[in-house]
Amino acid sequence: MIDIQFQTVGRERLTEVVAINQQIFEGLDEWKAHSMAEYEEKLKDKEVTIFIALAEGRIVGDLIAYPRNGAFHCWMTGVLPEYRGQRIATELTDMAEEYARKHGYTKMTARVFNYSGRMLRFKLRRGYMITEVESHPTDISKNAVFFELAL
DSSP: OOOEEEEEEOGGGHHHHHHHHHHHHTTSTTOOOOOHHHHHHHHTTSOOEEEEEEETTEEEEEEEEEEETTEEEEEEEEEOGGGTTSSHHHHHHHHHHHHHHHTTOOEEEEEEETTOHHHHHHHHHTTOEEEEEEOOSSOGGGOEEEEEEEO
């Protein structure tokens, strides 16, 4: 098993994270992975915290979070396919939840699309509760499920 290191970073690693996320998310459903410009637009006015997993100095997984509506919101979590099954997403989520507690947040939130069944199950196993479902007008796999976890 490869030794995985974990770090909490900021925007200074965003370019690397975007490149890895494009590999992770490309081809998931028919949606195209976000570009760097889309990340910059989405995150431009946010206090972003990025949790990364490194194998031999290379980012292999990440979780991007920021404050939103009084909660610490997990916007994106991903692990390269060849590194899945090693509890990397679990460790990244543990780090984010601990960070949120230490910074005075009382809840975590997340939005997961129906086509991401693994992440839906992951959130439910961790005790996240469904707070809302946003229906897509033509494709049920694109329904968005909103989650909340009391910390």
